[in-house]
Amino acid sequence: MPNPQENARLEQIKRSWQQKRQITERLGKIKTKIGVYSGKGGVGKTTVAVNLAVTLAQQGNNVGL
Incomplete structure (x- = not known):
């Protein structure tokens, strides 16, 4: 079971991937x-x-x- 530091790091990685996905989607809409x-x-x-x-x-x- 992950400790609190590992959980925080996993959440940070998850947010980072979500931001990258959003940026990629937005850039794809630029004509x-x-x-x-x-x-x-x-x-x-x-x-x-x-x-x-x-x-x-x-x-x-x-x-x-």
Whole structure:
């Protein structure tokens, strides 16, 4: 029989799997995904992603970042 620490850990694992499942389901419903990437750091990926998200949101699109 699991002790209280093991029970707590099992509950934590269960919650983690439930969250991952929910995220996977939600991502599956997204019609369009845009990736901003580069092989090099410090080239402005975050700036481009944020500005793109703001512009799309201002045009009435639902945006997640």
